[in-house]
Amino acid sequence: MNAMEGELEAAIQKQGTAPVRRLSLDEGKLKNGLGQLVLTLVKLLHELLEKQAIRRMEGGSLSDEEIERLGTALMRQAEEIERLRLEFGLTEEDLNLDLGPLGRLL
Template sequence: MNGVGSGWEAVLQQQSAPPVRRLSLDEGKLKNGLGQLVLTLVKLLHELLEKQAIRRMEGGSLRDEEIERLGTALMRQSEEIERLRLEFGLTEEDLNLDLGPLGKLL
């Protein structure tokens, strides 16, 4: 009886234990995925800054030299985002994440 009971216990333990899943970490994919996420967020913030700058310009709250500095800073930021996008081998569409029912991010 002892041998039969222990056999059933093993079966019950196997049935109740969650399956063991191994996480496959490919360093290249991990780096690229993280790069994609970070660049997507940076690009989103960049676009928000551009929109805010346009509102301020149209509202007349910026002086000419501030507009010039802001334009230069946004242009350099855009160039750096593009450089990093190419460095990670991402397309423009890669930075436009699909948020499901909310639609595309950018």
């Protein structure tokens, strides 16, 4: 056995005596974390849709009826986002992820 094989064998034996660490996955935390991520993305898309709607209204490319329907749809969407946020027990701040040097998401 050469020196490298000896070191490898010693490392394997040493690893075998070390306590085994297991990843503790709490199903509730996983579901809430996934809910937070999905809801954050939905809220981001909602805000982008609102900005696009405002641009189209200001640009005059929407009829009065279209503006009314779009406003109603965006309002209902905002209400559903709020309902889901409360159901997951999240705050507004929970949906505003910190992107480090890029700043806050929303």
